Amino acid sequence: MSAQGSAGVIHDIGYRRYAGERTSRAGITRALLFSGVLAVFGFGRSGKAKVLPFALLGMTLVPAVIQVGIMSIIGLSSDLLNYSAYNAGSSFLVVLFVAAQAPVLFSRDLRSGVISLYLARPLGATAFALTRWASLVLAILAFVLTPLLVLFIGGLAAGASFWEELPRVAVALAGAVLLAMLVATVASLVASWTLRRGLAIAGSIMVLLVGLGVTAGLQEVASTEGATGLAHWAALLSPFVLVDSVQVSLGDATSQFPAPADSAATGLLLLASALALMLLGLALLVRRYRSRGA
Amino acid sequence: MTVIQTTALTKRYGSAQVPALDDLSIEVDDGVTGLVGANGAGKSTLIKILLGLLAPTSGSASVLGHDIEGSGEQIRRAVGYMPEHDCLPPDMRCIDFVVHMGRMSGLPPAPARERAADVLRHVGLAEERYRLMGGYSTGMKQRAKLAQALVHDPELVMLDEPTNGLDPAARDDMLALVQRIGHDFGIPVLVTSHLLGELERISDHVVVLDGGRLLRSEATRSFLADTGAVLIEVTGEADAQRRMGEALAARGLSCRPHGGLIEIDPLAPALPTEAGDTPEGGRGPDAGALDGEAAAAAHDRLRDLVRDTAADLDLGLVRVQARTGRLEDVFRDEVPA
Structure with a gap:
């Protein structure tokens, strides 16, 4: 209004208070959840942080694209599309992705000390730990679901029947959710205890990949020796074998491993045990964060 | 107005039962309050108890009228905290980090961005805010830490050793900034230091701790009379x-x-x-x-x-x-x- 006001002078208006709206606890949790998912893929971090997750994502898509390509060019039947075995087949890439990116959510906070800032904010240790875990689950889901969706949509485009494919892909999706939750629990525990990124990566790879090999070997030996019970329960040692076993026994998928559960009851029992182990892991994770706050 | 009040606050760690805080009763008012004591005098323990991160062994305390038992979330919503040690992720840009911390304190997205830019200007990081914090000097890191404590417009800030590791010039800047927060911004400040001379200059009131006990709590003027x-x-x-x-x-x-x-x-x-x-x-x-x-x-x-x-x-x-x-x-x- 005044003459000075129109002269284009920059005024230092000093410190401004904030009287506006503030988000609820749920709003804060949601913000943390999605910023965590984005951080896993390198958003909000340095440019080179995006290279690895997207390179791995690209690599895990290659088989799906090739399968869909072969199907549409040569015109093979849609039986070729084996959704539920896809992530066990590319387990190496899934493990690499999880091992490399879990430290982003877990080791980084604890190592750089940001955790003390988070814990001095409204959420608190328990909600923080569980939200971090949920972020990792969502990120892994994005990683394992994308190739399945490429297969499914590509298959449909190449002439597969929607209603024939749907139950098979649904089993695979459910398996992917279970896989993401189990793998996230293992990786978050490893990453929150080994504060160095390199150690966390090596540790996660050890636990997940070597666990996979050992489990497959153990099942092989146990089933040739006739110890089928042991062979079934060995699946609890590796999320990949377990998800395969549950998919086979409950969802009528074809197995990639020597000794899948042979009855629905065993499958259910395995599933329940795996979920119980997961809850135990989450309790340990929460304890870890609670002790860091003090 | 009393912003912090503690009554017979005691904290013992571990089985040795050495008291980190011993029967501490203090009151903190508006303005800048210095919390002085040697290393291990109980300054950081007091702040952690006030934030609800540690449970006291006995005694009670209230921050901004909220009791520390059961109202930890309300307290942490209203308080800004700058810890003593390093707490910045090296691979984030400062502006993104401060925005994120604002969101974590309950600001909606747009105000968080606006206030982060504002606060970074106040602490003197306007030029450097788009750089990754891994490349920051100690002085810039301290400023970034201060910015994240202010971004949600707290009703009280607790600064744990804000001048730690700073050279004399940066130390003076930081102290001037702390004084501005307490007086110009109108936000009560609780600032700790083991250097008495610093607090002499900026605080209105000084609380002296020794071995977890209250040695003295008085207006700075009376110390310097x-x-x-x-x-x-x-x-x-x-x-x-x-x-x-x-x-x-x-x-x-x-x-x-x-x-x-x-x-x-x-x-x-x-x-x-x-x-x-x-x-x-x-x-x-x-x-x-x-x-x-x-x-x-x-x-x-x-x-x-x-x-x-x-x-x-x-x-x-x-x-x-x-x-x-x-x-x-x-x-x-x-x-x-």
């Missing part, structure tokens, strides 16, 4: 200081060398006033109790004596300086053991 003692410096031959000291002693003054200066105790006992002056001089609260006029007269008489003595000895009087209290004296006086 004129003690009535005088420091003088003389020039002349090589032994000028010694001669001057002996001459002063001969006139009945109690004095002692103080580096290159001579410290002379106040002249209070010789004064024929009705004010009940204490012979050791009024330090801290006693200084205020001195009768103002009598004290001024005593100061004048002391200075006259010093001048006459120097003239008699034919020495040059370089300096006559009132010896004000220093926070260090609190420890010298009250922790002889």
